[in-house]
Amino acid sequence: MDTTEKLPPFSGHGLGCIRGGRVVFAGLDFAVAPGEALVLLGPNGSGKSSLLRVMAGLLKPAAGKLAWGEVATGAEPELHAARTHYVGHHDAVKTVLSVAENIRFWARLHQPDAGLAQGAVENALARFGLAHLRDIPGKLLSAGQKRRTNLARLLAAPSPLWLLDEPTTALDRHNIKVLETVFAEHRAAGGMVVLSTHQDVDLPGARTLHLDDFALDAEDTQS
């Protein structure tokens, strides 16, 4: 991330989400400041992925607003997109491109200078243990290798706010540790991490948000 940029906290106020005609969550507040991590918890269907998509600006909330400090994200959508990295459930790895080409694609989106972009690609390949797979096409990767290629873009194209939907899915123990170290370094440099998970992820001092605290009760949702 750009450590020279001093960011205000990223927050949400009174957020509501309706999907398929059903209220998924309502009256939800959160805040995450530079260096902080926020873990979204809750049972299947409680709205963790939906909230991440709302945070990323990919899904319009039914109510409430998101802001950087006092400035609503809607007032500066391009700035919000530039500050945000969203890694969803579905792998964004292009099947016909090699691992290195996939990572270079993301790096070049962020860094127009080919030499600097290549440095970022090599770093991302090394950190996620992908160097030996660099020439393998996306379609031949295992689930965990694909996930690591997808996560490598966090380092290849740095952004301060990482929004990650179950990032440890398909990762082995060693690579979960690698990811935890990458999170710690990102936070130490002033970055922010918001993730959903059903597993234990070591994020010292992280705050938690339980999505089921913001559900309407079963009676209300069925009426």
Ligand SMILES: Nc1ncnc2c1ncn2[C@@H]1O[C@H](COP(=O)(O)OP(=O)(O)OP(=O)(O)O)[C@@H](O)[C@H]1O
């Ligand atoms: N595209 C969609 N159209 C309609 N309803 C949707 C859509 N996507 C999700 N939903 C519904 O929204 C609710 C919240 O789903 P979401 O994926 O956000 O939950 P989650 O907490 O991330 O679940 P999981 O732990 O299973 O990943 C669910 O009831 C789901 O059926």
